[in-house]
Amino acid sequence: MVAYRGWIAYFLIDPAFVHWRVNLKKLSFLVMIFALVFMFGSAAQAQQFDLSFGVSGLVAPSSTATLQTIGGGAYPTFGLDFLFYHNLGVGFNAAFRAKQNLYQGFQPFRPFFYDVDLVYAPPLGKRAQLELSAGIGAESVRFYTPFLTCGTFTGCTNFVSSNHFLGQFGGAVRFYVTNKIFIRPEAHVYVVRNNFEFSGAQATRFGLSIGYSFKNQE
Numbered sequence: 764m765v766a767y768r769g770w771i772a773y774f775l776i777d778p779a780f781v782h783w784r785v786n787l788k789k790l791s792f793l794v795m796i797f798a799l800v801f802m803f804g805s806a807a808q809a810q811q812f813d814l815s816f817g818v819s820g821l822v823a824p825s826s827t828a829t830l831q832t833i834g835g836g837a838y839p840t841f842g843l844d845f846l847f848y849h850n851l852g853v854g855f856n857a858a859f860r861a862k863q864n865l866y867q868g869f870q871p872f873r874p875f876f877y878d879v880d881l882v883y884a885p886p887l888g889k890r891a892q893l894e895l896s897a898g899i900g901a902e903s904v905r906f907y908t909p910f911l912t913c914g915t916f917t918g919c920t921n922f923v924s925s926n927h928f929l930g931q932f933g934g935a936v937r938f939y940v941t942n943k944i945f946i947r948p949e950a951h952v953y954v955v956r957n958n959f960e961f962s963g964a965q966a967t968r969f970g971l972s973i974g975y976s977f978k979n980q981e
Contacts, residue, residue: 810846810847810848810852811846811852811976812844812845812976812977812978813843813844813845813974813976813977814974815840815947815975816839816841816972816973817840817949818838818839818840818972819837819951819970819971820835820836820837820968820970821834821860821874821966822967823961823962823965823966824961825962826867827962829867830960830961831866832962833874833904833963835864836861836864838858838860838861838968839858840858840970840972841857841858842854842857842972844882844884850883850885850886851881851883852882853879853880854879854881854882855878855879856877856896856900856931857875858877858968859874859875859876860873860874860875863907866906871906872904872906873904874902874905875902875905876903876931876953876968877900877903878901878929879898879900880896880897880898881896882894883896884937890939891936891938892939892945894933894934894935894936894937895933896932896951897930897931897933898930898931899928899929899930899931900929901928901929902953902955903926905923906925907921907922925960927956927958928955929953929954930953930954931952931953932952932954933950933952934949934950935949935950937974939976942976943975943976943977944973944976945973945975945976946973946974947971947972948971949969949970949971950967950968951967951970952965952967953965953966953967953968
């Protein structure tokens with residue numbers, strides 16, 4: 764435990780890490796903005812444009828004597844996509860843990876996941892639609908502290924973020940209760956690069972969401 768507190772303190776004050784963390788946040792923000800602008804700017808010409816909100820749970824390898832599991836907890840989710848060519852398109856998904864967890868019983872933390880994906884969503888009859896996705900994104904874990912840390916670009920916060928690149932692979936089925944409103948059971952597998960704070964590099968999110976489609980199903 765003492766060693767872990769020292770590790771957190773090192774990450775808070777080490778200039779190289781702070782510089783890397785700020786640059787990664789800026790890059791992630793630019794990627795997200797680019798994806799959203801592209802999606803909304805092209806929505807008028809899209810064959811199908813969808814928004815969804817839901818809740819998920821996260822399954823991951825169990826904690827060990829020295830490493831915490833990232834699994835457990837409820838995750839509110841948000842997603843959007845548009846399909847523009849033969850059921851192919853792009854999408855964006857975000858999920859975050861609703862309540863803070865405790866790392867090894869003492870360090871408050873909260874994981875965030877977000878990804879930009881290629882989406883394939885062919886119809887399954889008149890009232891259902893398959894959804895397959897694969898893409899890249901980031902896992903951002905906030906470790907909360909009892910004091911504020913101030914930065915030029917980040918302002919003052921009471922947490923330090925640890926960010927990791929991830930790949931995402933997802934599958935879902937949309938069941939349309941009307942021509943526009945659908946319910947979607949879904950699963951997403953995250954493969955996280957260098958996820959050294961936690962007990963495994965892989966986590967799976969299972970959830971249920973409700974969505975609205977801006978194009979009637981054929």
